[in-house]
Amino acid sequence: MTGPREEIMQTRRSFSKQTLATAVLAAGSILPARVLAAPAVKTVRLADQPGAEVDYAAVWIAEGLGYFEEEGIKIDRRSYANGPAAMLDFPNQSIDAVMAAIVPFMQFAARGGEFKLIMSLTKYNAPLVGPKKYTSYKELDGKRVGSPGIGTVHDAVLGYVEETQQIRLQHVFAKITDFAVMIEKGEIEAFIGWEPASATTIALNPALHYVAQLPPIPDMESLGLVFQPKIAKDDPDLIVRFVRATLRGVDFIKANSKEKTAELVAKKMNDAKAQPVVVNALGSVKLTDPRLDMPSTRILLKVIAKQGKIPPDLVADVDGWIGKYLDYSFLDRAEASLKKT
Template structure:
């Protein structure tokens, strides 16, 4: 064997050895199918930050996003085994549990996020009495928040369920006099409909719980490292938003993919809080009770709110993620 041949063989062997870690790393990547809702990029901002900044990739996770009209529609696919994780409202999660669905809540992701936008002639809550108000659907957290708004102000409105994408046009045409929906659809409505305004930017319950993140119990129990990595990436996303708000809004606006995205995101951001990973207990209990009283859930499978939290909420992954991130600071 000539010197040149020996050198060539040696070089090939070195290249093969160097390539091994890359192959191994690629083989360890886990794909998670994640469901969310149309126009909710700001509400799930930590997810988009985790995607853009590579936090999921660092955990060996690749996410495939699927969007739906609302939370209940998302959970239908989850129950069919077509999703591994879901970001949606507490109302739909409570109803799904009441109907026999099984999952693990690993984190809260959004507080607030139930603004009521009204037509220009509606100046106060009393002006809505007897009027029509649009929501993204009967099973959504926003429909429940509208019920709580009625109770708080002693009024009665007609709940009009519609596709989230239709609510702007319905308000503009006068088919409804108000819409209670998620951001950034509310901000888009305020900007698009002449005279439309935030009648109630925040829910009637201060710091109200809104949206959570679930993962399948099969993954939580069978692949706990994946559940931990998924939760840690989201927590990193929350901390990035808390530390670098302007940069985070730019990333979220990019995900929104609409011409005036950054202006919409800036208008909407005060109506949501996406940096607290723990569920707000008081409002969560009120939401549970409201669903029970309106017969959207029963006590057959979920006997009480405490029963729900004991069986469906697992903060162990979140606490481990927090412990592992002590001293960690997000880079811009």
């Protein structure tokens, strides 16, 4: 038989155990919620070019499938006429990141610009479009050929062709969206461009075709992703999350047919009927290698040095020069995190 004092002590012990159990259960219900909470949504002001949805398919597919949303990222798309135009705005911090070609990036660097080169997005991406009577660059010797800008990778390809095939082309600079009309008016004989703008032009004019769907440089480096150095310093995790979502888009492209990839890209274009055009355009690009192809990069930068677009001394050591801007640490972290899942 227990006395009053013992009953009080038992009651206290029972109450303490119940309180502790309740606290543990409460903590158990709260802590997982904190661990699983999505990161605060951040907007990335991302520059690209019009009619380039195929070129950046990995990014737009990742957006369409919700991968950026899962990473707490919202993309604010800002389209510029070409890569050089976007890089002109880059120093004033009005955009956070740019998707464009290695050539305008490095021309920007040659003028003293600063950026973090994060990854490659696209190889090739320089189809030559013209009337079906033309089947090679050489047949266009002396002709007027449309170029989407003096600072673009496409104009560098024309320079490479002139140098290696010993021909001379008349470079006619205009917006890529104007080339279809310019061909019809006879203002140019052909044009070099990106995708799906080039494939769309062919679909609208049966007299046209790919004179050369791929550039004459093996595995040619084309488009990449750069971020503001301030973001790389102050919020590196944002870049890792952006890259991780993009890599999931790359994995989708690897795992699925061109038709399925084209279906999602056509949705980004707000034109479901564009799927066959996108399938055709996918033959102009390689979208699954996130690291730069250095042999072709060396070729392109030496070409633009010969064209007088950058000082020749900068290409004496192309790898060393690019190494000042290229930072694979974000890509490495994103790849490692995906392997754990």
